[in-house]
Amino acid sequence: MTRAQAIATAQAYFDSGRMKNDLARLVAMPTESQNPDRAPILPDYLEREMRPLFESLGFSCRILTHPKAKGPFLYAERIEDPAWPTILGYGHGDVIRGLDAQWSEGLSPWTLVERDGRWYGRGTVDNKGQHLINLSGLKAVLETRGRLGFNAKYLIEMGEESGSPGLRELCEEEAGLLEADILIASDGPRLNAQRPTVFLGARGVIxxxxxxxxxxxxxxSGNWGGLLCDPAIQLAHAIASITSPTGRIRIHEWVPKALPDAVRRALADCEVDGGPDGPTIDPGWGEPGLSPAEQVFGWCSFDVLAMKAGVPETPVNAVPPSAWARCGLRFVVGIDAHDVIPALRRHLDRHGFPMVEIATPGTERFGATRLDPDDAWVRFTIGSIARSTGKKPALLPNLGGSLPNDIFAEILKLRTIWVPHSYPGCQQHAPDEHLPTAIAREGLTAMAGLYWDIGAGDAPPV
Structure with a gap:
């Protein structure tokens, strides 16, 4: 009954092919929360797959609902001793649209296919494969030690890919039920495919x-060009006023006053690398003087996600009557999320663009969060993963993307530690989403060791 035996048990689960078979069943369920036709499948995922898995691990389960949610939530708990620490886990069983026709030949979003050391299928990394790895790590500890040595609670939602509607309200109403000491969960990518990673929050997005x-x-345009204002030109100039030609944000309320020293130290040995399938970083883009890691994990970024004027599919010689763009700001801790849109309004008015209307569609809005990189639980987690994998994990103060971490950090008042089991080139949200098998096996190794160490009483006090 040793730590090494728990890790060996987790690795045997992978090596035997059982994990591949289990993940294949999860992938086969087309749990697209953005597709109304798939709504009946969302509760099926929880009842047919998640509930039996949790109950086999000695968890008691219940379904939670909220009127604003896209689908139900599964709450599971295993309380071994009220005096012990309580760990909250989180995952989401819904996936982005499958985009079936766009996958490479021989691949499908709803069939797990192994090719060149990768498992292909929708949800392999976002997020079915990731929460399966964590639950399997718990199982390896239980099978080895006979108990966890801590209390565990888990929440699986079915609407994260639609912006987690209802999750905030559910956590407010069920704060007592979800009370815990720390969140340990998995989503998003590692810094790169080779290096285990821990991140402590997420950039916000509006x-x-x-x-x-x-x-x-x-x-x-032959009769009226030069006499009528062109909304497309006006909007292009309005957007151009927001950043420099190299993407440096010009709205001072949208950027932090400085990069915190703790963030700079954490990112000093982090190199952004999307692997052979990732894009090439454009030097000189964004905030001057920042490394690529500081740019994406420590600073804010503004992007134009889509633009339209006239009829792009069939252009005609006419001055367009209107122009539209959808934009997004990703921001870090220190930015007042409530002032993002008012600051934009003030900026546009100052620069002569009062005709630009601003609307927030509500499709994506998460707050920025970041646990202190010097927190004792962070050091403990980093040390545990290094011991299990033989690699020094990268420590990211926050994820470059966004997820509902602000709900756990601000509403439930939890420390938040994320251990991702993916990498930047996984094609998450795109055709050919995949999980490298090496990351899956290493993730099982890391989580079995981490859960073992928490249950062994080695964790810091909470």
């Missing part, structure tokens, strides 16, 4: 629409 509506209908 999406918004910019629109100029000048008049009803288009007018022939």
């Amino acid at each position: 999406t918004f629409d910019l629109t100029i509506t000048a008049r009803e209908g288009g007018h022939h």
